[in-house]
Amino acid sequence: MSSTEPRADSSYALEPIAGGEVFLRNFHPRDIPRLGEIVAEALREHYEPSLYLSLSQQWPQGFLIAQDRMGVPQGFLLGVNQVPGEARVLMFAVDGRWRDRGVGAHLMESFLQRCKSRGMARVTLEVRVGNATAIRFYTRFGFSVNDLLRGYYSDGENGYQMSRDL
Template sequence: MQSALRQVGDYIIRRCQSEDLGEVITVNLATLPEHYSDYFFESILKELPESFVVAELNSHVVGYIMCKIEFGFSNFKKLGFVKKGHVVSVGVLEEHRGKGVGKALMLEGINGVISRGGDEIYLEVRVSNGSAINMYERLGFFIKSRLKSYYRDGEDAFLMAIELD
């Protein structure tokens, strides 16, 4: 069993293990319209295990975050290519929201990117997703641009980013 990275009330925040992926996928299906293949979850866990973090309560996964590392142009006008963390997906089951679990997952996901020497982190969020946008702003993310029809159903996304130093 992975040791706890932090505890939020009764919730244990710890790194994801491959045995957790079934429950992570269940949480993803219940919380977000963007779904992925089993292989995608496995490959992200292999690629950046430091930033694949789960929230556990009573031996069950109730939330998760998974991130990637990419190289590309900076969202903060730094010259040349930078190392960017990308929050691919974060979700907390509805009955466990509003208790600090999402924020704790984000902070540990960010720590994972910092441990890999990331310069910044970015993510996309639906323009209608007020609670997630609030959470990201409280963590220090800025809206950098609006991506037209980013989602399959035609909704726009905000690209949000935070600089790490």
């Protein structure tokens, strides 16, 4: 391994993306403080650290981290499998400085692949009605709107439920 390669933990499957500057791996509990920062900035939500931990235990392969060369998370996708045959994206965000470089696309592609490998038939998610960037992103990935969720977010904004078949 050269000195420019990121420090790898043997339990991680590192996949280089964004020109080799970002790597996909599985979630680790030490990521939680950094994920809290990304969630506050990108999603305007605050969750207890224990929530990330308990959700990660349900389906560890559904919780993907995009780390920089220093091992610091710069994006993540947290999916759950609570309904048989169906995955749900609970949280998905990339740090503002790392957007529009394909990090989100790689997180989503890997997640959809993992869903298929687990034999799932459908993926659902919720998105703020005013989040045109995310709605365009999801549409590009084959998601379409199923339902309007009134007052779904903690600040009262409506949401859309979107889904796609696998």
